[in-house]
């Protein structure tokens with residue numbers, strides 16, 4: 001056989017294969033369900049969808065620090081690409097996003113498959129009757145390109161994936177309220193423009209082993225408006241659980257074991273706060289659905305179940321779009337009308353001791369004492385087992401605050417004014433210096449965290465005493481009325497009692513620092529003059545001195561005590577710079 005005769009059929013077969021190949025096959029499909037595309041390939045495929053289908057519009061909402069476009073696809077039956085035009089037709093908007101944690105990419109592959117199936121293959125067209133879909137395949141576009149096989153130790157595929165955080169090591173799913181990352185600032189601007197009735201944020205969980213390929217979480221434990229909580233409890237949760245189970249893909253709420261790693265301790269769930277996607281959506285009066293596929297299930301199973309969950313969710317939204325619109329309007333009305341202020345507003349919750357028993361589809365396990373670490377080692381088998389477990393999910397209001405009419409942020413803190421603007425918050429910017437009497441707080445007992453969290457030194461403990469101040473707010477300061485659509489964001493950001501507040505995130509830590517000190521030899525003299533005028537000071541000092549432990553730095557506390565009792569001590573130390581109008 002000569003060489004040419006051998007070579008020809010090989011070339012021919014390759015060419016035939018090329019012609020037979022479906023251009024709409026996704027990268028994930030070509031890999032046999034084992035790989036996920038990089039940013040460039042995702043962009044190319046998404047662009048091809050937008051260019052080829054009248055139902056899909058291309059949407060860019062900013063550029064990342066490394067210069068990548070933040071892009072989304074809008075899927076609308078009538079080809080609409082503008083939220084006002086979509087709502088004018090009576091439709092609602094679902095925002096689905098993937099790769100806020102790029103190591104967890106199934107939402108990206110699932111979304112591309114679904115959009116292709118609808119727009120190119122004309123499947124599921126009924127899903128677009130009353131719903132338009134905005135799909136962001138990759139939220140954390142730069143973090144996505146820190147790509148490799150070793151980014152997720154607990155996870156069963158894809159072969160390679162992106163990294164959990166942005167290149168500045170920020171976790172975007174902790175950044176929704178404080179908006180440190182440029183990626184988040186772009187996202188918040190998009191969200192505030194579109195105000196989707198529902199947000200679906202797709203992840204892969206870490207945690208225990210169980211049978212469910214997908215778990216989900218919605219905020220129905222306290223941070224969501226009552227009308228929307230009722231909508232979720234009655235119209236979404238029972239229906240989605242049943243329809244997924246009917247398709248052989250049972251789902252369960254995203255839970256933790258009450259004691260980490262120990263299934264015997266029972267299950268717990270907790271309210272989602274505005275630093276997280278679902279808690280943020282709740283605080284904006286929009287329902288959020290967190291999807292957590294199970295890390296140990298094969299990648300293709302996770303993608304397929306995610307597609308199904310998207311389809312079934314869109315089915316529900318199509319049936320229930322009117323009831324969701326009215327629940328959303330009711331929640332917005334409570335914020336804008338001021339009804340929100342009629343009752344104390346909870347900023348923290350605590351889990352009650354009440355539990356209900358649930359059947360949980362797990363795997364049987366044995367527990368053995370590890371000879372390596374001495375810990376309990378839970379060894380899961382492949383044998384399915386249904387456990388009846390106590391589920392603790394009743395969360396009661398803990399810290400509650402009185403909602404004020406407005407907050408006033410001095411212009412010198414304008415970094416925070418700018419951050420609030422990403423949330424679509426309306427404000428009045430002062431055009432002249434203005435003297436105002438405001439309420440605010442003086443803090444004491446402040447304890448800062450030993451370690452940074454998301455790059456910030458958080459306040460872990462503080463006591464607050466309300467005070468009144470008359471002060472000048474300079475030109476550029478912002479008066480922020482609370483009763484507007486993002487009311488709950490305003491309260492969480494600006495009331496220091498909230499763990500979500502800028503204060504507790506450490507933005508105001510400089511106010512806790514003492515900047516002037518008294519020299520010891522000056523204070524010795526001044527203290528004697530003070531005692532001469534007010535002899536009881538001496539007893540007070542002695543009582544204080546008796547509480548001080550022996551230490552080389554005791555001298556600082558002693559002189560500082562006297563300094564604090566002079567008019568020279570900084571009256572602004574530990575005073576919250578933001579004013580409150582009640």
Ligand SMILES: [Zn+2]
Pocket residue numbers: 101104203204
């Ligand atoms: Zn995640």
